[in-house]
Amino acid sequence: MRDAFHEELDAINHTLIEMCQLSGHAMEQATTALLTADLKLAEEVISDDDKIDNLYHDLDARILNLMARQQPVAGDLRALVTSIRMSADLERMGDMAHHVAKIARMRYPATAVPLELSLTLQEMGDAAKRIIDKTTHILQSHDTDAALQLEKDDDEMDKLHRQLFRILLDDSWPHGNETAIDMTLLGRYYERCADHAVVVAGNVYFLVTGEYINSNN
């Protein structure tokens, strides 16, 4: 049986998992709203971001409280300290979905993404969702191999990001600068979302091993 401290630690990890799932869901819905010009869905993503923000502030208070009451050491301390960091990254993953949804809303009733790029953006959205789902798994399982592996999935996102630029830079690009700017920002939101997920996975790796994954974000 787990003692009270470890039960609270489990509950904290459970909230981190919930934040990760919510941000994955938000990113998936934001991508759909973006590609189908679905205003209602975009509004939903924008207002749901408050849920993630509230979980974040509430979690902070719980972690500080537990630290102060229980005076953890070694692995337990590392678990709390990494939780403090991971919650900030998870909160920002939610912000990225919020940013994507705001571009969808801003361009409504038009579709923000031109036909030439809708496949690439769909793939970026899918890649973000996949990376977030794996991060959820890593939070659940503390699987360090999967945490190391996640950098590779992030390479896939970087590849899509470069592909996006290649299409934008093609001489035959028929859309104006406004669309080019929207697309550049969208690319950056998906890429940053994946980066934050990789940082979360890196924190799980550090939590388990006490070592840092060497990466230059």
Next chain:
Amino acid sequence: MRDAFHEELDAINHTLIEMCQLSGHAMEQATTALLTADLKLAEEVISDDDKIDNLYHDLDARILNLMARQQPVAGDLRALVTSIRMSADLERMGDMAHHVAKIARMRYPATAVPLELSLTLQEMGDAAKRIIDKTTHILQSHDTDAALQLEKDDDEMDKLHRQLFRILLDDSWPHGNETAIDMTLLGRYYERCADHAVVVAGNVYFLVTGEYINSNN
């Protein structure tokens, strides 16, 4: 006289201040490298980023160690927990300077920024430097009024960011998409750098007051 614990806490804060100063210096140099196509300076910013990264990892170890040995409570605990978070944001401020310098290097021997935008980019660089300098002051003084005030400086950055887009979107914009993309990314790097600084200031506010500044980043 301060006891050993508070001396170590002072030393940690001193390192945070140093990281903030280094990232401010890096951002200033990156802006100069960008606007004058100075390859040597760009390379310097890129390689100096390792210094900030090393401080970051070293600081993490010191904070964890101090937490484990001293079992701090209340304000002391909050100081350590906020330090853990601030160091991550300060490290990413350095990354933003690194990204700006990489665009300068990529376009060398050409100047990455066209004439129409060099003033705006200079102003964004100045605004970033000013915000980072104020954040350094806030870390030194724990001045909560200044921390609240910093949101307003960030509004100035957002205004410059919109101005950048206005120029990019002007029908008379004579440069291609490649330049538009570079400028969009640069705008985002300066804006994010300022955002991270505001998050650091918000952490100082939380450290002193136990309350969050209400902001939606």
